[in-house]
Amino acid sequence: MSDDATTEPPDRAADSEPMAEAFTYNGGRVDPGESANIRYGISETYLGDPVRIPVTVINGEQPGPTVFLSAAAHGDELNGIEVVREVAHDWDHSVLHGTLVCLPVMNVPGFLAQERYLPIYDRDLNRSFPGREGSTSARRMAHRIYTNFIEPCDIGIDFHTSTRGRTNMLHVRANMEQSDVARLAKAFSSNVIIAGEGPSGTLRREATEDGIPTITVEMGEAHRFQRRLIDRALTGVASVLAEFGFHRESSVHWPGWRTVIDDDNEKTWLRADAGGIVDMKRGRGALVEAGEAICTITNPFKEEEDIVTVEAPFTGLIVGVLENPVVYPGNPLCHLVELSPDTLTALERERTPESSRSELRQND
Numbered sequence: 001m002s003d004d005a006t007t008e009p010p011d012r013a014a015d016s017e018p019m020a021e022a023f024t025y026n027g028g029r030v031d032p033g034e035s036a037n038i039r040y041g042i043s044e045t046y047l048g049d050p051v052r053i054p055v056t057v058i059n060g061e062q063p064g065p066t067v068f069l070s071a072a073a074h075g076d077e078l079n080g081i082e083v084v085r086e087v088a089h090d091w092d093h094s095v096l097h098g099t100l101v102c103l104p105v106m107n108v109p110g111f112l113a114q115e116r117y118l119p120i121y122d123r124d125l126n127r128s129f130p131g132r133e134g135s136t137s138a139r140r141m142a143h144r145i146y147t148n149f150i151e152p153c154d155i156g157i158d159f160h161t162s163t164r165g166r167t168n169m170l171h172v173r174a175n176m177e178q179s180d181v182a183r184l185a186k187a188f189s190s191n192v193i194i195a196g197e198g199p200s201g202t203l204r205r206e207a208t209e210d211g212i213p214t215i216t217v218e219m220g221e222a223h224r225f226q227r228r229l230i231d232r233a234l235t236g237v238a239s240v241l242a243e244f245g246f247h248r249e250s251s252v253h254w255p256g257w258r259t260v261i262d263d264d265n266e267k268t269w270l271r272a273d274a275g276g277i278v279d280m281k282r283g284r285g286a287l288v289e290a291g292e293a294i295c296t297i298t299n300p301f302k303e304e305e306d307i308v309t310v311e312a313p314f315t316g317l318i319v320g321v322l323e324n325p326v327v328y329p330g331n332p333l334c335h336l337v338e339l340s341p342d343t344l345t346a347l348e349r350e351r352t353p354e355s356s357r358s359e360l361r362q363n364d
């Protein structure tokens with residue numbers, strides 16, 4: 001008999017379940033089991049009134065990690081606002097393990113003007129993180145947001161849409177070289193992940209470098225609510241909350257197929273070689289064959305000899321595409337992505353109508 005067998009076992013219960021802690025920010029606290037809707041001042045207008053961002057903090061009764069969900073760093077990118085609001089206010093968090101920090105509108109001046117950038121000198125809030133005290137107006141705002149509501153978090157998801165005039169498939173952008181970021185990116189369960197660290201000053205890059213694994217979710221177009229994309233993103237959030245133990249009764253979602261694209265390959269954006277008016281034949285999420293016509297570019301007179309037909313250089317998936325149908329030479333037309341044979345097969349199978357799929361099964 002070893003000595004260990006006679007020793008009193010340590011009190012494991014007390015060790016393994018730490019107490020839930022209060023979420024604190026400069027000016028307040030949200031205790032375990034409580035939630036709060038906060039209007040937090042990040043700047044002042046020309047009239048000296050406060051510029052305040054809406055923040056909802058939901059602190060679960062049970063201990064666990066802290067996640068931020070943020071949107072509208074670009075003021076006209078609306079889809080994410082609805083995702084964050086529904087998670088914060090429509091979901092049942094009565095058995096939440098951990099804390100949700102919901103920031104539906106970060107760029108309040110841009111949101112009020114329905115513009116991408118901060119209307120003050122057209123600064124990009126999403127190039128101003130983590131911000132700095134005593135610096136420009138954009139960096140001061142970023143600093144107030146970052147120190148109070150991002151720094152206390154363990155992971156984060158920042159929601160965006162395509163730039164105005166374009167649209168994109170729902171996809172995740174993440175630094176896949178970091179395993180904890182890759183875990184988060186995969187948990188969101190999108191079909192497409194674009195790998196890369198992102199530009200300096202973006203919330204996801206700065207937070208990730210600061211030890212808070214963060215992904216960006218790109219979905220659809222600016223100035224709209226797109227219900228199907230919002231629902232798809234909500235599935236992603238639920239899957240992340242399951243993966244990281246916030247909602248232990250839920251399960252992680254598998255998207256059916258997944259492709260990870262290297263962001264450095266800028267060549268995947270097909271650009272116009274002629275100026276003119278674009279007739280786009282295929283939309284966001286379409287699978288196009290090599291040599292297939294994606295669009296035509298015509299002059300105002302639709303003169304036959306001047307029609308330019310743009311063909312797909314390879315078989316691939318349209319991840320992003322022009323919506324505003326006018327181009328100068330050099331403007332992007334679509335973001336075409338090559339798929340591995342396995343992914344292509346899985347995607348084609350998913351898109352085969354139910355009737356022909358059962359036909360296929362009979363033939364198998």
Ligand SMILES: [Zn+2]
Nearest residue numbers: 074077160161
């Ligand atoms: Zn954006």
